[in-house]
Structures are given as C-alpha cells and as structure tokens.
Amino acid sequence: MIPAAFDYSRPQTLEEAVNLLAQHGEAAKLLAGGHSLIPALKLRLAQPKTVIDIGRIADLSYIREQDGRIVVGAMTTHHAIETSALLEEKCPLLPEVARHIGDVQVRNRGTLAGSIVHADPAADWPAAILALDAEMETVGPDGPRVIAAKKFFVDLFQTALRSDEILREIRFPVTAKSVAYVKTVQRASGFAIAGVAVVVDAPRMTVSVGITGVAAKAYRATAVETKLAGQSLSAENMAAAAAKAANRVEPLGDIHASSEYRAHLAQLNTRRALVLAASRA
Ligand SMILES: Cc1cc2nc3c(=O)[nH]c(=O)nc-3n(C[C@H](O)[C@H](O)[C@H](O)COP(=O)(O)OP(=O)(O)OC[C@H]3O[C@@H](n4cnc5c(N)ncnc54)[C@H](O)[C@@H]3O)c2cc1C
Incomplete structure (x- = not known):
C-alpha cells in the first residue's frame, strides 16, 4: 500500500501546469482531490514518474x-x-x-x-x-x-x-426543477450500481436520460428518450419507455450485481427518476 516513488510539482497557474504536462507527457499525472488517484497510486495501478498537483491553482x-x-x-x-x-x-x-x-x-x-x-x-x-x-x-x-x-x-x-x-x-x-437522480448504491463505497439522471423539458416535451453504473461507460438511454418524445408523461408511457433503459448496452456483472440485475435496476431507476422529475415539472 505504499506508492512507487514519484516527483512532485505544485504549479501556481494553469499555464505552468499545461507546460509541466507537455514536458512530462504520459509519465505525468495530475492530482486534484486525490480521492481516486491516491488509492490508485497506493495499489500501484498508476505509477507516474511525476505528479502535478493542481490543487493550489x-x-x-x-x-x-x-x-x-x-x-x-x-x-x-x-x-x-x-x-x-x-x-x-x-x-x-x-x-x-x-x-x-x-x-x-x-x-x-x-x-x-x-x-x-x-x-x-x-x-x-x-x-x-x-x-x-x-x-x-x-x-x-x-x-x-x-x-x-x-x-x-x-x-x-x-x-x-x-x-x-x-x-x-x-x-x-440552465434547467427547470423537473430533474431527478435515482441511484441504487453499493453500500460499502457509495458508488452507483445503477444511477439514473433525468431532465424533463416540459415545454419541448422531451426527456434526457443519463445512466451510470450499469455498463462499462455511462450512456444516454436514447431508446427511452425516443419513446417519450412528444408524449404525455403518463404512468403508462413512462413505464413503457423505462423498460428500454438497458437496450443496446452490455450490462456489467460483478460481485455486487449480476448483469441481469443491473439491467433490471436500470429500468426500475429510470421509471422512478422519470416519475420524480415529472412530478417536479
Ligand atoms: C471512500 C470513497 C467513496 C467514494 N464514493 C463515491 C461515490 O459514491 N460516487 C462517486 O461518483 N465517486 C465516489 N468516490 C470518488 C470521488 O468522487 C473522487 O473524488 C473522484 O472520483 C475523483 O476526484 P478527485 O478530485 O479526488 O480526483 P483525483 O483522484 O485527484 O484524480 C482522478 C483522475 O483525474 C485526473 N484529473 C483530475 N483533475 C483533472 C483535470 N482538471 N484535468 C485532467 N485530469 C484531471 C487525475 O490525473 C486522475 O487521473 C469515492 C471515493 C472514495 C475514496
């Protein structure tokens, strides 16, 4: 749990940080809050030669x-x-x-x-x-x-x-209040097993849905958005659209949740987030 040795720089300006990064290339890593980088250094998943601390800019x-x-x-x-x-x-x-x-x-x-x-x-x-x-x-x-x-x-x-x-x-x-984030949490870390963000644009009758935790990268649930475009946000319409939340993605499976369970949570949390955002419209 001890990081490999590295040089440490603490630029005072953004320009200085850009120059340092250009100078060291891929051998350098920027340090912000350190809550992801420092664990990665300690586990030696990251072994930069130089750490550039941008926390004082x-x-x-x-x-x-x-x-x-x-x-x-x-x-x-x-x-x-x-x-x-x-x-x-x-x-x-x-x-x-x-x-x-x-x-x-x-x-x-x-x-x-x-x-x-x-x-x-x-x-x-x-x-x-x-x-x-x-x-x-x-x-x-x-x-x-x-x-x-x-x-x-x-x-x-x-x-x-x-x-x-x-x-x-x-x-x-700038958005209206008709937004919501609904997440199933991994209890030990707080990270998302399935987190769904919804923005309802009531005047335009459109919704935007972003989903994290389910696949290798976060994605826009475009099938849900298309199904609801121009439609009233009735319980039936939202449920039918939410059923498409894991369409065309490959849900991850691990010790916290199987891929089937993640797909189920994506659908469930999408429905919940849609209902919550619509109730705030
Ligand atoms: C116990 C624990 C629980 C957590 N729970 C959650 C959670 O529930 N949900 C969640 O989303 N996150 C969670 N996190 C992660 C947390 O949000 C981290 O703060 C975040 O992932 C990284 O931000 P940081 O500022 O600490 O970045 P750092 O760890 O300093 O950097 C992370 C990476 O980003 C790069 N970087 C940083 N800033 C820049 C920049 N401006 N430009 C280019 N590259 C940059 C770094 O080089 C590094 O590769 C948790 C972390 C811990 C330790």
Missing part, C-alpha cells in the same frame, strides 16, 4: 452563470456543488447528484473534473453530464478545446481527453 474553483449557461471550474468540490444556491436555483440536478456521492470527507476533497476524467463506470457525475448535455472545456499546448458530453466518455476509465490536456471547466444549461 486559485482560479479553477468557481460556480457562476455566464452567457446564459452555468459554468463550473474543474477543481470545484462535490461539497461546493451540493451547497450552491445558484445551482439549486438554475441547475438543480447538480446538487442532487452531489448529495449522492460517498460521504462528507469524499465530498469535501473530491472534485467534479477529477471524477469525470477518472471515468469510473460507477461514478455518479457521468449520468448528469450526459443528461444535461454538458460541455467540457480543456486546455493543452494547442490551446482550448470543447468536448461534448456524448463524445467524452469513451470506455471503462477512458475519456476523450488527451494526455497533455487539462480539463478546465464544465458548462451546463
């Missing part, structure tokens, strides 16, 4: 409304999101998801960007990132780049982020 932690969107800085903690009055008003799915993450210690240190870059298949944020169609703004040696949520999660623990890029901020739409 002052201007990476913020939540604000800008040009009609909500922008959240990479180093913003789960706790800051959970307790943000602005988010409660303008993007309530984010505090709702944050409340589901781990325990108070995890929420105090863990960051939004750290979680989504780590891309744990059982992490909570990816469901909301997908359901909200968030945009990830990165910065690297070639300047900034924007990655859409649908393209961000590539596979188990893999994202579209390049090894010389830093995720700088995440942008979300």
